[in-house]
Amino acid sequence: MLAKKGGQSPILFCGNGGGKGLSAPACEAALGDMDFGGKLVDRKIIHIDMDAFYASVEERDNPTLKGKPVIVGGQPEKRGVVATANYVARKFGVHSAMPTVTALRHCPQAILITPRMDVYRSVSEEIMGILRRYAQAVEPLSLDEAYLDVSGSSLCSGSATQIARAIKADIAKTTRLTASAGVSYNKFLAKTASGMNKPDGLTVIPPTEGASFVQQLPIGKFYGIGKATEAKMRQLGVITGADLLKFSARELTFYFGSIGSWYAMLARGEDPREVVISRERKSQGCEMTFAQDVTDRDFMLKVLYEQVHATILKLEKKQLCAKSMTIKIKYDNFKQITRTKSFSEPLNLTAALEQVEILFDKADNHGKAVRLLGVTLSHIQKQSDAKQPELWRED
Numbered sequence: 001m002l003a004k005k006g007g008q009s010p011i012l013f014c015g016n017g018g019g020k021g022l023s024a025p026a027c028e029a030a031l032g033d034m035d036f037g038g039k040l041v042d043r044k045i046i047h048i049d050m051d052a053f054y055a056s057v058e059e060r061d062n063p064t065l066k067g068k069p070v071i072v073g074g075q076p077e078k079r080g081v082v083a084t085a086n087y088v089a090r091k092f093g094v095h096s097a098m099p100t101v102t103a104l105r106h107c108p109q110a111i112l113i114t115p116r117m118d119v120y121r122s123v124s125e126e127i128m129g130i131l132r133r134y135a136q137a138v139e140p141l142s143l144d145e146a147y148l149d150v151s152g153s154s155l156c157s158g159s160a161t162q163i164a165r166a167i168k169a170d171i172a173k174t175t176r177l178t179a180s181a182g183v184s185y186n187k188f189l190a191k192t193a194s195g196m197n198k199p200d201g202l203t204v205i206p207p208t209e210g211a212s213f214v215q216q217l218p219i220g221k222f223y224g225i226g227k228a229t230e231a232k233m234r235q236l237g238v239i240t241g242a243d244l245l246k247f248s249a250r251e252l253t254f255y256f257g258s259i260g261s262w263y264a265m266l267a268r269g270e271d272p273r274e275v276v277i278s279r280e281r282k283s284q285g286c287e288m289t290f291a292q293d294v295t296d297r298d299f300m301l302k303v304l305y306e307q308v309h310a311t312i313l314k315l316e317k318k319q320l321c322a323k324s325m326t327i328k329i330k331y332d333n334f335k336q337i338t339r340t341k342s343f344s345e346p347l348n349l350t351a352a353l354e355q356v357e358i359l360f361d362k363a364d365n366h367g368k369a370v371r372l373l374g375v376t377l378s379h380i381q382k383q384s385d386a387k388q389p390e391l392w393r394e395d
């Protein structure tokens with residue numbers, strides 16, 4: 001049965017019994033079976049994102065933490081950063097990637113917990129296992145986030161909203177943790193939606209509302225638009241999606257390079273990316289924050305060599321190889337740069353060691369004090385596939 005657009009609200013908030021918005025039947029109808037002339041809007045994509053994942057696991061495993069500000073992250077004296085803060089701590093202005101020392105200045109009473117990655121990883125496996133019961137196409141983005149394509153699903157009478165609701169309930173029952181879900185017709189909108197009503201949210205952006213939703217969206221909330229691009233957008237007078245829409249793809253390419261055409265698509269509420277089924281991670285790497293800032297080139301190169309070596313070994317153990325390398329350098333003023341290079345052939349250890357030095361010199365540090373160095377290898381593939389042409393592309 002075709003669903004008719006009902007209310008005036010551009011977005012349907014479906015609370016989890018918390019009275020956050022429209023009733024379940026209205027939500028169910030929203031992404032029932034809509035026909036938009038075979039365009040990409042007839043897909044049904046769900047984005048699932050666990051709420052304050054690491055911190056929530058800690059709260060679950062230690063009930064005395066309930067109601068208290070919790071920070072999961074590295075030690076301040078080792079210049080650690082916040083991996084996740086719970087919602088109580090966030091009220092004090094603590095957020096992830098903030099240096100722990102700053103976080104504790106914002107919220108001195110916070111309880112600091114060292115990450116237990118093994119535990120988070122095993123909870124993640126449980127969650128991904130649940131997701132795979134609801135869709136064949138599941139694309140994990142990290143331990144606590146994934147896209148699902150449920151376009152052809154017959155579950156829940158084909159209602160993506162009801163599938164999302166069922167997934168949330170299943171996750172809650174199995175792990176005693178809450179997830180937020182976004183439901184829409186592409187990845188960009190589904191991901192944006194899941195972030196809108198956290199925690200324990202369920203937000204639907206139906207095809208009829210995608211374009212108008214995007215128009216009112218602040219430019220900083222667009223997928224892939226970071227602080228620097230946001231500032232540049234503001235200089236061009238772009239504050240919301242409606243402003244972005246005034247620019248053609250050509251103009252945006254002129255201002256932002258090849259990514260400009262992507263922005264033009266987003267401005268129209270479009271995102272053609274498929275949900276890529278993949279159990280393998282897309283990148284592997286490591287990084288290190290120094291206890292004291294470093295300026296010595298030889299020392300930094302030694303650290304990078306070790307990181308490259310360790311990363312290649314990890315990949316080789318899984319019979320994987322990589323065709324891109326990224327180095328990350330964070331300076332003492334917290335400014336961070338990355339340099340990436342892609343190769344036509346997978347990197348072996350010798351080539352990777354050569355290339356990391358080239359990338360490092362490209363960064364042109366000129367004796368600047370460095371607080372963090374990292375290496376990531378991406379465009380990962382199976383060694384056995386390495387000879388075959390590449391059929392997929394990284395986001």
Ligand SMILES: [Mg+2]
Pocket residue numbers: 049050051052053144145
């Ligand atoms: Mg999350």
